[in-house]
Amino acid sequence: MKRGKTTFLKLSVVIIGCIFLSLCIFWLPWLARNTVEMNPEYGYLKYPVLIGVYTTVIPLFIALYHALKLLNHIENKNAFSELAVESLKYLKYCAIAIIILYVIGLTLLGFQNVLHPSIAIIGGIIIFAALAIALFAAVLQELLINALEIKSENDLTV
Template sequence: MKRGSTLFLKLALIIVGIPVLVLAVVGGIWLLNNPANPDFAHILYPIVGGMYVSIIPFYMAFYQAFKLLNYIDRNQAFSQISVDALTKIKYSAIIFSIVYVAIIPFVYIIAELDDAPGLIIIGAMPIFASLVIAVFAAVLQKLLQEAINIKSENDLTV
């Protein structure tokens, strides 16, 4: 595979990763200090805490995706280490989704108090996006494992 396409994907990962870090550092602190409605400030603590906890699986998946792109650059895409990286991405996405499922009740409370039903839909978006990533990683993991098995059978045949 050409190195340019993996370079593009690495840049895309960095372009996604940097704003998440900046938003976590600056946005979370700003939100806690300047809540839209001070009466609901105590409900924001578990939401912002969950958002900070979700950074851990996000950057674990981010790191594994970066490693996977490096494996592709070194022509090690069809190897067990690539399957392991996809497995870690899958589990990171599932953990990310679980963290946001734990946050949703607090988002529901704020939506009820502030009469903002669209907030629940916005709060559910990370759950579904990470589940899509987890399913996609699981499918890729299974396909890659099958390809590795076929390759090893062919190597033994020859």
């Protein structure tokens, strides 16, 4: 049953990755083109915003890769290992990178007086979600480190 759960989670991570990849390839350029057609005064922001969004996708895909690695460790009964701690560390760093990139992007848009409230709300939701993931990964990482210390002490006493 455990293998079925990790397989489902792996499939979910792959589907999330495919959705984000297809959005980046097809939907974002279409959205940028339509936005510039409707608001030509913001045409100069088309490529900087697209580059900013594409830059934030890089840590997302790195995080998805490390989530798959973590699920492989769990599936191979290697969940309590330094490799799992390393995967959680990369998940935390990727979430922090996404937070930093979105804060910088929203700040730059705010300084140029082009930060629409809906864009600010979407950016805030992304920042909040990434913050929750970073905190959750940090807590899990600390718990796993403590469990590894207890396990090593237990192995020495036996």
